[in-house]
Amino acid sequence: MTSSAITARAVFTVEASEQAGRGVVRIGLVPPPAAVVPRPGQFYSVRCGASTAPLLRRPFSVHRVREVPGGWRLDLLVRIVGPGTRWLGSRAAGDRLDVIGPLGNGFDPDPETTAVLVGRGIGIAPLYALGEALRGSLPRERLLILMGARLKERIFLREELSDLGVLHLYTDDGSEGFRGRAPDLLRRLAEDGVPGDRFAVYACGPDRMLRELAGLQARLGFDGQAALEDHMGCGFGACLSCAVPLVPRSVRRGGPWPKPALQYDETGSAAHSLICRDGPVYDLREVDWDAWCA
Numbered sequence: 286m287t288s289s290a291i292t293a294r295a296v297f298t299v300e301a302s303e304q305a306g307r308g309v310v311r312i313g314l315v316p317p318p319a320a321v322v323p324r325p326g327q328f329y330s331v332r333c334g335a336s337t338a339p340l341l342r343r344p345f346s347v348h349r350v351r352e353v354p355g356g357w358r359l360d361l362l363v364r365i366v367g368p369g370t371r372w373l374g375s376r377a378a379g380d381r382l383d384v385i386g387p388l389g390n391g392f393d394p395d396p397e398t399t400a401v402l403v404g405r406g407i408g409i410a411p412l413y414a415l416g417e418a419l420r421g422s423l424p425r426e427r428l429l430i431l432m433g434a435r436l437k438e439r440i441f442l443r444e445e446l447s448d449l450g451v452l453h454l455y456t457d458d459g460s461e462g463f464r465g466r467a468p469d470l471l472r473r474l475a476e477d478g479v480p481g482d483r484f485a486v487y488a489c490g491p492d493r494m495l496r497e498l499a500g501l502q503a504r505l506g507f508d509g510q511a512a513l514e515d516h517m518g519c520g521f522g523a524c525l526s527c528a529v530p531l532v533p534r535s536v537r538r539g540g541p542w543p544k545p546a547l548q549y550d551e552t553g554s555a556a557h558s559l560i561c562r563d564g565p566v567y568d569l570r571e572v573d574w575d576a577w578c579a
Contacts, residue, residue, distance in 0.1 A: 306441025325415035326391025330520035333369030346411035408490035437461035468497035509569035
């Protein structure tokens, strides 16, 4: 399978829909013949209604790309939170969806380094696609997955994640796995030498979790990337609703992250980026976490 920079509006057909967890639905989609194969970390902007309500599309990360005879299939994870996602979660086999994508820039993994995937709740969606892409180049023991939630009832995809790599569960209340948050678990594992001396972190989840991982990165020295979650009105840089503050001296450009929407202020001391065009994946060092989480 190959990928391209071409992005298009298309109609995908629902192949199957199933409950993946508490309040979470996994939707399998059949792309049209000319559709571009997405990269882990990219997303699709989906119309979530049969009319103009709700007006705005919703962004969904690439959860899985499955090879099938003669083509491929796309899986999305949908957390049911409102009318649009309820409509999307109720779609059945044969229904058609109006989508735009793939959008944004994905992960830039190092296939020679132990990978630590850090997710919380629905944040596991893009990390699963990354894990599958890395599985061909990494032995299972060098693909660590930290998955958690507030309560054990909100953890899902246990079996699939265990098949993908070495799974470490955590919950805020200790009802399953490690008691605490993902950065606490990562610190413990690093102290015990579990990921080894050289590893990279790929994360998606609440801003507070990502901010703590960035702080931990400064102490432990690992490379890190994060897929940011935000409301996106359009998905391609027209509405400017998903601006994120960056640290100018740490901005990465070129390669998979060209950042066409990057803007500096007149003094060069502040920078802003649009998640939909320059992200949603950023180096942990790039984001001004104090400003982003304020």
